[in-house]
Amino acid sequence: MSVVARVRRRVPWDETRLLALLSVALALGAPLRTMYHLIDVVGSPTVFLVVTAVSLAAAAVLARVLRPILAITVGAVLFGAGLVWYVTNLSTDPALSALLRDTVALLTGRRLLQIANVRLWVISFAPAPVFLTTYFALRRWYVTATLAAGTALGFFVLTTDADVVTTLLGVVGAFATIGFGTLDTIDHPDERQSPGAGGSVATGASATVDDQGVDSGRRSVLEQLAAVIVVPAVLSRLPSVSGTSLSFVDEEQATVEGSLVDADESMTIQGDISLTPTVRYTVESEAARYWRVAAYDRYTGDGWVRTGNSSPYDGTRLAEPPGDSRTVRQSFEAESDIGTVPAVWKPVRYDGDVDVKLTTHDGFQPVGDLTAGDSYQIVSELSVATPRQLREAGTEYPDRVTRRYLQLPESTPGRVGETTATLTENAQNPYETALVVEQWLQNNREYSLDVERPERNVADRFLHAMDRGYCVYFATTMVTMLRSQDIPARMAVGYTPGEQVDENRWVVRGLDSHAWVEVFFPDHGWIQFDPTPSEPRAAAEQARIEEARSEGDGAVDTGETGNDSNFTETETPTPPPLTETNETTETSTPANTSNETATPFVEGSENSSTEGPAGPTLPDLPSREETALGLVALLGTAAGLRRSGVTKRVSRAIWLRYQRREDPETDVEQAFQRAMYVLDDEYRPRESGETVRDYLDDVDAGEDVRRLAILRERLRYGGTVSEEAADEAVEIADSIVSNR
């Protein structure tokens, strides 16, 4: 007995039930995958896997003994227990209203990754949907099982933690469950007893008809799945649909500014990206520094998330950074509608047209958007720690820092830490480590806006497999490398100083948006590093400005910039003595260098060529998930074609036109059949009982057909024919077919 038959005997489930259970696995797998990813970002997923496995096993065992009502109760109890467990184990003691507010925020798009204790949350709430889905699937209540899995997936869709492909897989799984489940729960003919007296139709024949029915049903489900995969994907690209909430193709144009500064509380690292030349701010400041917008602390492997909630700001003076600092006052005016309030780190006071709130990283975030013309003033305290002080800062990091700023996803490959350790062998303290990493990245990676985005482990890929990228890649990799050496670091985003138009005035454009690194030193706070090579970046920015100017884009200049500028740069690449005298400042004030490198046209043109649509490139290899979806779509399309008879028609057409030669007997017979088919089509079918000769006479067939008929007669009554006869027969048939 074949293996399949032996397996079939052991497992008394028929194919439809297996398909239904596989579909349930798919529908449940989508939210599980999301949960796994959430846990992986913050720590070891072992406990989560154990909890999931136990829930699955419990449901499988109880499916035999527990009644559905009791099972629902068990599910509710699991959910309630998880809720209680979560609330009581939170390190803070939030009020009920705060929890409710957080839940509402989650449901309206706040990512779960922003919760400080994501691990606890997932482990508390994973068992209930897993148990309920498995139980009801094994009990053949497929719609209920789909509801359980779908609710879990729906939650993650609302929090945007489930990406589009995972969601689509889950939806396909849900549909497949309902489809195959319906087929599984309809009446089966062998379950009904028919009395001996009644069965006049042979059971064999009725069994075939029923098999046909089930087959046809399964193919219908596949067709529907294929349509569900293909049609929305196609329609999403239509101009009228894309951009609405019915489309799920990412049509947002990726600009550096858009991906960084507008990203709010979570950002995903993009692929190819472009620069926005629009002027954003005009700044008057006592010193030129990076205008910082926000920071991110939790690295997800393919993006960043800011954990924690912001709090209201009432205008009071905030804490100064520890250690020596000097005051820098700035005044910003928005030149276009914008939703951020950049400031030099570390801002201690804000005063402006728009109200702000305070983020968990002590930055400011406006409550509404700024319109062009809005202005605000900032007072910042700039740390003036010397390199020697930073070298001696030590490693006594406070708990609140290590808890938050040493996180790396579990799936980060170990080689990141190993490579970093090797590179920084000779560094003796965190400051030197940071310097080594910064300079290594500047010198060993090239700057380019044209990047093929890695699906996961961006830092690992940039360190080991890629050779070029833009600021986000550099900053992400540096933070990851430092964290792998237990040095607290975070990524900061904002703007570089921009174009200097006067002694203390700068014009900041969208293309000045940038990402860099902040590293924590005890007694000094967060110190800035920038691993992106500055010259190529500045060149790319300048080229973009020129391009926009030549296109006549009015938003690229204010009255003070460009050709109207009255300001001539005094060549002072080194900062004045009152400010820092360490190396870091030079690399962190590229505003000066941008004027030195006015014509790096080789690099500039290289980078500006990335503005238009990229030339023909090979499409990215589809991911596993996309392959799976494509496979289902193919199967379903094949089923649909088969049902509509297309495949039959096509194969018939091929049979008619092209005869494959085997042996003379088969060839003659097939040639005859082909000729008959043509006659059938042209005149009428041969009736049963009508001899071939009579038929040919009646339809007035030509000589060639009669010759073929004679050959075939010879075959029929003689038993064999010669090769030549077969050749002749096929020739005749070919000519008949081609002449019809």
Place this chain on the structure above:
Amino acid sequence: MRPTRRGVGVLLVAGAAVAIGTQFGQQALGAVAGPLLVALGVAAGQVYWAGTPTVERQPPRRGFPGERRTVELTVDGSGVARITDRLSRGIDGAATTVRSLPASVSYDVTYERRGEHRVGPVDVRLTDSLGLVAASTTVDVTDDVLVYPPVYRLGGPEAFVRTLVPDADDRQAFDRLREYVPGDSLRDVHWKSSAKRDDLLVKEFADRNSDRGLVVVAEADDDYADEMAAAAATVTMGALESGLAVELVTPGGSVDAGYGDTHRVRLLETLARTGAGTTGRSGDADVLVTADDDGVTVTVEGQQQAFEDVTVSHDNPLAGEVGS
């Protein structure tokens, strides 16, 4: 064609997804709303293209009350269908099933009462493979089923039985032997002679027996037609069994005298169809069967008997023997 509850649910979820997505901008909601709406569209398309399924029925054979039959339907088409075969009163069975087309359906029925009954037409509720959209149609495939009245075993007082089963004494005297013709009573077989030959030999009685006819007249008050038919059937079957040529007169029709299986079927048919009423020929009757409030009475040569008294049991001696 209309959406099922599931279809309405899908529509609601899609609507909610679009609304929330427009308001709050979660991108993956597009991967929820789009497929849901497409699924509804495809469902409607599948149901539309499936059209009306074709149904072929193997009609059940005639029989007596209490007998069970299997009805077989072959339903051709596509989609998932809930097939209900309508049964008229008098036939009992569970005739609803949910199958994926094409399918062959068989279900059991029990004949309850005598009469002309009908199986069909077939109500089909067709849904797509996901159960989102449903279309209900009725396929006009009807078959008539005739259920004969019940037949009981005769017995009881001597005189009565002798009238109807007159061959008790006459059996010894027979005229000649002839070959067996299908329809002859097996009691007439002369076994001794038959043993010497390959075929069966039947005793041919004196003519007066073969000429012997019996006129059975049946009448009933309203509502008692069933009892009348049962009694008349019992009597006529018993008479036929003993070799008499039975002529039957009922309010619903009459059958001239005759013998054999065909005649038996005709008698049963007439009795299956007849209603209550009078015939106007009660004077001619050798056996008069009447049914009214007081019960069923059988009158033979002026003597009345309650029908109950002349039946030995309610077992049907013809069960399974009489086909369509």
